[in-house]
Every structure is written in C-alpha cells, then in structure tokens.
Amino acid sequence: MSPTPSAKPTKPPAPLQPLKGVRVLSLALNLPGPAALMRCHQMGARCVKLEPPAQPGTPAGTSGDPMGQYNPKAYAALHEGVRTGVADLKTDKGQKSLHRELAKADVLLTSFRPSALVKLGLSWQALHRQYPQLNQVAIVGSLGARAEEPGHDLTYLAEMDLVTGLELPPTLYADMGGSLMASEAVLQAVMHQRSKAKGVYLEVALSGAAGYLALPRVWGLTKPGSAIGGGHAGYRVYACKDGRVALAALEPHFAASLCAAAGVEMSSMQAMFAPATQQAIAAFLLTQTRKQLDQLAIAQDIPLHTLSN
Structure with missing residues (x-):
C-alpha cells in the first residue's frame, strides 16, 4: 500500500551490531582480509590492523599493504574506521607490538600460509596456549595438503570452471566471497567463545569460496539451455x-x-x-x-x- 502524500518517510532501521564490544586484530593483507575486517567493523567490532613496513624506496607514509600502493582508493574504503599500525613481525620490537594487541583481542584474522604462521610464532597451538580465549580466523588458499600452494582469485575461479573464454572475470569473486565467509567465521568464533569460554581456530579457503559460488553451475542450474x-x-x-x-x-x-x-x-x-x-x-x-x-x-x-x- 502506498503512503498517503502527507505521510512522513520512515527512518531506515538502525543496523544491527552483533560484534559490538568485540576486538578484531588483523594481520591480513591485500583484499580478502581487509574486506572481512571492513564487514566486522560494519557489524560493530573494534578493528585494529598491523601492517608490515613499506618496502625501501617507497614514498613516506606508504602503506605496507600492497593494496595501499596499487589502489589507494580501495585501500581507504576498506580501512575506514580501522586503526592501523606498523609492525615488522620478524623483529623483537614488532613481536612486542603484536603481543600487546593480542592480549586485548578477541579474534585474530590472518591470511598467511600455515608455514609462515609457524615461523612467526603464530601457530594455533602456540597462540591458544598463551591466549586461551583468543579466536583465530585464518584465510588460506586451499585446505589441507594444498594449503601451501600459491594461488589467487583467478586460479581459484578457474579451478571451479568459473572462467570462460579469454576474458578476465568482471570482479574478484573468490576474494569477496571469501571475505564474507571470513566475517561469518568471526561471528561463529565469537558465539563459540561466549558459550564455551575458550577460543577456537577456523579456516576459510578462497578455493572453497569459489566452490560455493560455483554450486549453481555444478547443480546444472546455469548449464546452456537451462x-x-x-x-x-x-x-x-x-x-x-x-x-x-x-x-x-x-x-x-x-x-x-x-x-x-x-x-x-x-x-x-x-x-x-x-x-x-x-x-x-x-x-x-x-x-x-x-x-x-x-x-x-x-x-x-x-x-x-x-x-x-
């Protein structure tokens, strides 16, 4: 039913903030991690991100996240409302900065390969022993034995038969789908933490995000002639x-x-x-x-x- 001409437009409902009061610390670079952090901020989380130092020779004030260098506009949008800092995790000083933040965090968001996490002292076993209530959401390329394989949005889409012809896909489906799955995992982890009083480790695979997006194709919903x-x-x-x-x-x-x-x-x-x-x-x-x-x-x-x- 259409409103009468004199009716005043109603205000849109205030967005729900299920992560209000939750602190999310991110070490994740490029697109999937920052996009997941953006979603967490939109859901009310207090978001902090530690970035590596910028490469030598780059202008002063340049972000250590490659996204900040090749697309500052996208970087700015992704990090609105996020407190960013610099920490070289390969140094003692950087490790101290990291652990100061870990001691206050509810969720750690990462996007390193498993072997890199181990080298940085950030294996789940080590983290859970030191911070029993901390959750970790790890964004990886693929799960299990393939977690160390290099890959990117394009390769994950191609693997799931979502690249046709020689044209690039119009957007980064696996990265953005993975970011939604990662923010969903943050919600799951926080709910688990609140009910069990201890943290949990969850992995989100970008190849899995591509696979999820490909399900209508797998089911035949979009096959030619359907x-x-x-x-x-x-x-x-x-x-x-x-x-x-x-x-x-x-x-x-x-x-x-x-x-x-x-x-x-x-x-x-x-x-x-x-x-x-x-x-x-x-x-x-x-x-x-x-x-x-x-x-x-x-x-x-x-x-x-x-x-x-």
Missing part, C-alpha cells in the same frame, strides 16, 4: 534499439507480462523455451529504446535492467 542458462526466452540478455537489456522475466506471471507487451502468444511455460519465442522477443526488443523499456518495466511489472552497448 532456464537460467539461456534456454528461457524471458531470462536472457538481448540487444535493444540503443543498447542492451538484461531481462529476468522467469516466473510465469512475469513471462506472461513480457509476452503480452511483445505481442507474443504464450500457450504454456514450455513455449518460453521455443526458439520462435526467443526470436519474437528479440525482434520486439530491437524496436524499443532503453527509455521505453525502463517505462515498460514499471508499467507492466517486468524485471529488467537496460544497459549501454
């Missing part, structure tokens, strides 16, 4: 008169509205899989501008989004 793999005439990307349109008229009532607007007979849902239906809808969309299609979407309640070429 309903959301190009087989359904109402769920495709088409050309229009001055650009493109991403059409998502999948459910029967949306498909019926689309066919009515296009002047296409829809005797049954199976008709939406007929090549003739696709051709007729494609021909109709070529007669429409983006503006006309945007207006059609509102008037006929059709889910679509127009795009430039």
Whole structure:
C-alpha cells in the first residue's frame, strides 16, 4: 500500500551490531582480509590492523599493504574506521607490538600460509596456549595438503570452471566471497567463545569460496539451455534499439507480462523455451529504446535492467 502524500518517510532501521564490544586484530593483507575486517567493523567490532613496513624506496607514509600502493582508493574504503599500525613481525620490537594487541583481542584474522604462521610464532597451538580465549580466523588458499600452494582469485575461479573464454572475470569473486565467509567465521568464533569460554581456530579457503559460488553451475542450474542458462526466452540478455537489456522475466506471471507487451502468444511455460519465442522477443526488443523499456518495466511489472552497448 502506498503512503498517503502527507505521510512522513520512515527512518531506515538502525543496523544491527552483533560484534559490538568485540576486538578484531588483523594481520591480513591485500583484499580478502581487509574486506572481512571492513564487514566486522560494519557489524560493530573494534578493528585494529598491523601492517608490515613499506618496502625501501617507497614514498613516506606508504602503506605496507600492497593494496595501499596499487589502489589507494580501495585501500581507504576498506580501512575506514580501522586503526592501523606498523609492525615488522620478524623483529623483537614488532613481536612486542603484536603481543600487546593480542592480549586485548578477541579474534585474530590472518591470511598467511600455515608455514609462515609457524615461523612467526603464530601457530594455533602456540597462540591458544598463551591466549586461551583468543579466536583465530585464518584465510588460506586451499585446505589441507594444498594449503601451501600459491594461488589467487583467478586460479581459484578457474579451478571451479568459473572462467570462460579469454576474458578476465568482471570482479574478484573468490576474494569477496571469501571475505564474507571470513566475517561469518568471526561471528561463529565469537558465539563459540561466549558459550564455551575458550577460543577456537577456523579456516576459510578462497578455493572453497569459489566452490560455493560455483554450486549453481555444478547443480546444472546455469548449464546452456537451462532456464537460467539461456534456454528461457524471458531470462536472457538481448540487444535493444540503443543498447542492451538484461531481462529476468522467469516466473510465469512475469513471462506472461513480457509476452503480452511483445505481442507474443504464450500457450504454456514450455513455449518460453521455443526458439520462435526467443526470436519474437528479440525482434520486439530491437524496436524499443532503453527509455521505453525502463517505462515498460514499471508499467507492466517486468524485471529488467537496460544497459549501454
């Protein structure tokens, strides 16, 4: 029901802060760890990040996190509200800085290979012995025997058959999916800590994040010819008169509205899989501008989004 003209807009609800009062210490660099820390901050956590010193020869004030060097804008967005400091963990001074923060932290977030953690004295056994209530969320490339293998977002996506052709994926799916899993793991660890009064070690694999994102493909939901793999005439990307349109008229009532607007007979849902239906809808969309299609979407309640070429 639409509000009356005199009704005042209601304020959006205040965001929940399930991590309010929780201290998260991060040593994780690049994208997945900082993105997870950003999410923790948004959920109310007090976030601290220790970074290595910048490489010799870099300008003064340069972050030791590579992200701060190759994309300062992204780095700034990821670290808004995060207290950052510098600590060379290979030195006694850096170790002292680290342990001062560990003594106050509820969760340690890392993204090193397991062997690197051991060299830095940060194996779970050592940490749990010294800080029994501390949780650790370790972001790794892969689990188990493959944890030492080098990898990156692109290789994890390729492994899960999510790289097609020679084009790079439009975003860093495994990194961002892994960051969400890591922030979820922080929540799980804090809940465990509160119920058991002791810390827990959780691993999040970026390859596992890619695998999770790939499940619709594994299940066949997006295979060529399937309903959301190009087989359904109402769920495709088409050309229009001055650009493109991403059409998502999948459910029967949306498909019926689309066919009515296009002047296409829809005797049954199976008709939406007929090549003739696709051709007729494609021909109709070529007669429409983006503006006309945007207006059609509102008037006929059709889910679509127009795009430039």
